[in-house]
Amino acid sequence: MKHRIISTTIRMAAIVMAAVAAVACRVEDGSGDIDSTAVGYTLFNNANDAMQEFAQAIDRMQGLDLYISAADDATREAIRNRFFYDKRIVSDAEHEGVWLIISENTAMEIDTGRKRLGDEGAVWSYSYIDREYADNKRPTLRRTAQGSYLFSMPAPAEPHAAFIYAVADNLEVHLAFEPDDPLEGYSAIGLSGRFTSLCGYGPDKLVLEVEIDEDVTYSARKNGITGGSMTLDGISNGSVDRAAASYLTPHTVEIEYEGNTATWVY
Amino acid sequence: MIAAAMLFTAVAATAQPRRPRPIRHERHERHEVRRTPDYDAWRTGPRHEVSIKAGAFPFTMSCGHLGLSTGTERLPLYPGIFATPDAVAAFKVRYSPRKTSGGITAAYYYRVAYALSVGVAFTYTGLYGDIFDARNGRKVSSNDMATISVAPALRLQWLNLPTVRCYSAIAAGPAVDITSIDDGRQTYLGLSGTIVGVSVGRRLYGFGEIGAGMQGIFSAGMGYRF
Numbered sequence: 001m002k003h004r005i006i007s008t009t010i011r012m013a014a015i016v017m018a019a020v021a022a023v024a025c026r027v028e029d030g031s032g033d034i035d036s037t038a039v040g041y042t043l044f045n046n047a048n049d050a051m052q053e054f055a056q057a058i059d060r061m062q063g064l065d066l067y068i069s070a071a072d073d074a075t076r077e078a079i080r081n082r083f084f085y086d087k088r089i090v091s092d093a094e095h096e097g098v099w100l101i102i103s104e105n106t107a108m109e110i111d112t113g114r115k116r117l118g119d120e121g122a123v124w125s126y127s128y129i130d131r132e133y134a135d136n137k138r139p140t141l142r143r144t145a146q147g148s149y150l151f152s153m154p155a156p157a158e159p160h161a162a163f164i165y166a167v168a169d170n171l172e173v174h175l176a177f178e179p180d181d182p183l184e185g186y187s188a189i190g191l192s193g194r195f196t197s198l199c200g201y202g203p204d205k206l207v208l209e210v211e212i213d214e215d216v217t218y219s220a221r222k223n224g225i226t227g228g229s230m231t232l233d234g235i236s237n238g239s240v241d242r243a244a245a246s247y248l249t250p251h252t253v254e255i256e257y258e259g260n261t262a263t264w265v266y
Numbered sequence: 267m268i269a270a271a272m273l274f275t276a277v278a279a280t281a282q283p284r285r286p287r288p289i290r291h292e293r294h295e296r297h298e299v300r301r302t303p304d305y306d307a308w309r310t311g312p313r314h315e316v317s318i319k320a321g322a323f324p325f326t327m328s329c330g331h332l333g334l335s336t337g338t339e340r341l342p343l344y345p346g347i348f349a350t351p352d353a354v355a356a357f358k359v360r361y362s363p364r365k366t367s368g369g370i371t372a373a374y375y376y377r378v379a380y381a382l383s384v385g386v387a388f389t390y391t392g393l394y395g396d397i398f399d400a401r402n403g404r405k406v407s408s409n410d411m412a413t414i415s416v417a418p419a420l421r422l423q424w425l426n427l428p429t430v431r432c433y434s435a436i437a438a439g440p441a442v443d444i445t446s447i448d449d450g451r452q453t454y455l456g457l458s459g460t461i462v463g464v465s466v467g468r469r470l471y472g473f474g475e476i477g478a479g480m481q482g483i484f485s486a487g488m489g490y491r492f
Contacts, residue, residue, distance in 0.1 A: 014472065014488055027333045027393065030363040034400070038357045042349035049348070164348055200350040208349065236351035258401070266346065 040243030040257030041264050043232040046197045047210045047245065048253070048266065050166030051225060054151060055218035058173060059187045061124055061141060064089070064099060064110055065117040066182040079182050106130055117143065117175075132157035141173065149173040153195070160203050168195035174215070186221035191228070206236040216247065224250025308380050308426075312469060315375040315383065317489030319473070321482020324369030324391045326413040327454045328443045331483065332366045332393060357400070361409060364395035369482040373489075375421055383421040387437045387458070389480045390414055397447070408446045415441035415456035415480045429468055435460040441480060456480040465489065 063083035070076035092098035097114035115122040125138040137154035153168040174190035197208040216228030229246040375385035395409035417439030425432035441456030458479030465473035475485040
């Protein structure tokens with residue numbers, strides 16, 4: 001009887017041991033299927049981040065232009081409430097033509113060059129108090145014709161410290177305000193040309209070359225980009241990934257990557 | 267009452283005479299404390315012991331207790347994710363499910379006292395998977411990890427019967443996780459504890475354990491004493 005118990009125990013131990021070892025428990029489920037346009041979508045996000053930054057900065061400058069040129073104090077306050085309701089606008093007493101748009105976390109300093117945005121030869125530049133740019137350059141909006149501008153965005157002073165940033169050299173801007181009433185109108189911004197976005201930790205960054213094929217249009221009324229398309233070339237680890245992105249609505253985009261097309265919500 | 271007395275008398279008369287008890291002189295001659303046979307025999311009995319076992323849910327520094335604390339190999343796909351070199355590379359591959367061998371432990375113990383053994387335990391834990399090219403499904407790399415530890419061990423046998431032993435044990439020693447994807451090596455102090463172990467058998471025995479650490483949470487194996 002005792003031998004039978006021992007024998008049974010050893011057999012059971014062997015079976016359990018074999019089961020644990022041989023069955024080989026699955027501990028991770030793997031990555032499953034990911035959308036085939038995922039790479040293109042991430043490239044789009046880099047480009048879109050820059051687009052939103054450009055458009056919102058231009059929109060803000062246009063709002064300041066309306067604020068400065070308001071007919072009277074009541075209109076000016078109405079414009080401030082409309083465009084800068086959570087911010088203060090202060091004129092730099094020591095530097096004529098320099099204005100500060102102060103929010104809770106930062107302050108945007110805009111140098112108007114003592115000209116209105118629509119004046120011939122107008123060159124507006126801006127910077128944030130917590131951001132420095134290479135070679136002491138600043139993002140600049142330069143008027144070239146009625147409603148047309150060139151926008152430049154320099155690299156940050158410490159590019160390795162920035163996770164994502166964009167560099168633009170003379171991006172074409174078409175600026176309108178519709179209807180032409182500061183208390184009822186909204187900015188409509190068209191962007192065309194090319195720019196570069198860099199993204200990554202430290203010096204290891206993905207370089208994205210963006211070429212706008214069809215004007216990208218930003219609507220302040222709809223608070224987003226409503227149309228336009230661009231070609232995206234992402235360069236990383238020695239290879240180039242090409243994708244195409246077409247804005248559909250302020251929050252949807254169609255991505256084409258390696259022959260596959262998908263609509264993404266962003 | 268009378269009937270009852272008569273019945274008792276009749277039964278007593280028919281009962282067989284009681285046999286005299288044998289005299290056990292040794293009981294009077296040797297007043298020994300009663301002990302388990304093993305307590306007397308441990309010095310002369312087998313003091314060496316080798317065993318092998320498989321443990322479920324072994325611990326590794328990189329992945330925790332395998333099967334308990336690890337989940338899906340998640341790609342960083344969420345709205346607004348930016349394209350970094352790593353993110354783009356991650357989207358170009360697919361990870362297969364990973365499996366583990368469990369913790370395979372070979373141990374040697376030497377019994378130094380009635381209730382105490384010292385020894386050393388070698389533990390291997392394998393984690394196996396593959397990485398495929400997302401476009402053509404070809405395997406591009408292995409996604410394996412091997413964990414090896416060598417741990418001096420102490421075992422307290424707190425119940426010693428001739429064929430059944432109950433014990434607790436602890437082992438601590440260097441361990442290393444070796445990952446194939448980047449040939450990375452992470453070294454650390456590996457710990458393992460057996461809360462309760464039960465072995466059944468004299469020389470060849472089977473055993474089961476519940477514990478935690480490098481050797482797993484639930485273990486079973488076989489051993490041999492010599």
